[in-house]
Amino acid sequence: MNDRLDWEHLPQSVRDVIEDKTGTVIKAETVIGRRPGLAAHLYAAQDDVFIKAIPADSPAAEPYRREQWAGWHLPVEAPAPRSLWSLEIDGWLVLASELVNDHARHVDLRHDSEDLSLVLDAVGWLAAQHCAIPGPSAVEHFSSLYAKGRLMLDQPHVRNPYLPALEGFNIDRLGGSTLIHGDLGPRTLLTKDTVIYAIDWSTASLGAWWIDLALLAPQLIAEGHSPQQVDELLSAAAPAWANAPARDVIGLTAICGSHHLYQAEHGPDNRRDDALRLAHACPAWLTHRLARL
Structure with a gap:
């Protein structure tokens, strides 16, 4: 099908x-x-x-x-x-x-958008929620992405900055008790009457509180924000962002970035443009975060 x-x-x-x-x-x-x-x-x-x-x-x-x-x-x-x-x-x-889609639109994450602060508030709220009920594991979910993405790391033009970003990374540290969306961005965020709705929870899992914040970073860069501005925006969304484990943020970005590269080259046609957009954004975020170690 x-x-x-x-x-x-x-x-x-x-x-x-x-x-x-x-x-x-x-x-x-x-x-x-x-x-x-x-x-x-x-x-x-x-x-x-x-x-x-x-x-x-x-x-x-x-x-x-x-x-x-x-x-x-x-x-x-x-x-x-x-x-x-x-x-x-x-x-x-x-x-x-x-049904919220009627008269709703996909969010605009660019600098001058009125949606930006609303989205950051929503993502910050989600990062602060804990779920005591067992559910799908973020470790398993991102391990499956890594299994595909690592196929790209054998290509010489891909190795930097991805291989340095994965040094010392332990995927088990993505575990946690926060309900993670796993794919927040303009495609999965709607706004209607100044209310934000995260749709399509098909990648939901339980994981570390900072995961959705970290995954939003390449989305923001793809919409024109600098990596430094992204760090400032995420800190505004969740003050605890400053304490997010740097090595794990970098490792997760490398996993997702390599998977975006895989999707851009081997994925279904209807996913390739979005995957390529994010694949271009991830190296800038990785370079910025690696420089801060």
Whole structure:
């Protein structure tokens, strides 16, 4: 399964169960995305919702289960659409969440954007939250990224600054009890009426509190901020950023940067442009952080 599905592709029995919850679906708008399965805005007689669905036994179902888990455990006040319900019916996994996409837009992270301070507040809030419930491990998630990204490190033009950044890095130190989004950026952050919504929690995991802050850094650089300005912005978002373990921040950036390079060269066509954008930003951040050791 390589393409998005439409509402009509769901078995009638599954659509019937969904409509038992939403009322008769009047209109279904498929959302174009990077993952297989159904993602759609449903406009219905009783409740408008955002629906995701995929065959429960699909190899691509794992990100959906991560999103289901995150939806169960995110606080009500989290900067994210509220998870409404989820179910497995006739071999399909279905997730429903609050529909915020109408009249919402993707955030602008450039210098003069009014969105920037709102995004930093939201990410700082997320970094301060702890989750006492077991869940997917950030160590396992980023280990799988590293397994692909390290294939790029054999190429001479990639080795610097990635290999120096990985010296002394222990991926087990990414473990923790904070619920991590894992992919915050303009693609996964919406704003509506000055409220920020982090969407697509398909890379969610439990890990170190500083991970989402560190992953936001290349996104900010890609939007025109200097590495020094990024450090200042992250410190404003979370005063504890100054105490984030420098070697681990650098190592995580190297893992993700090498994975972006892998995706830019070998990934699906619909991911390559974004991967290349971030792959170009990571070396500047790494060079800045390495110079501070």
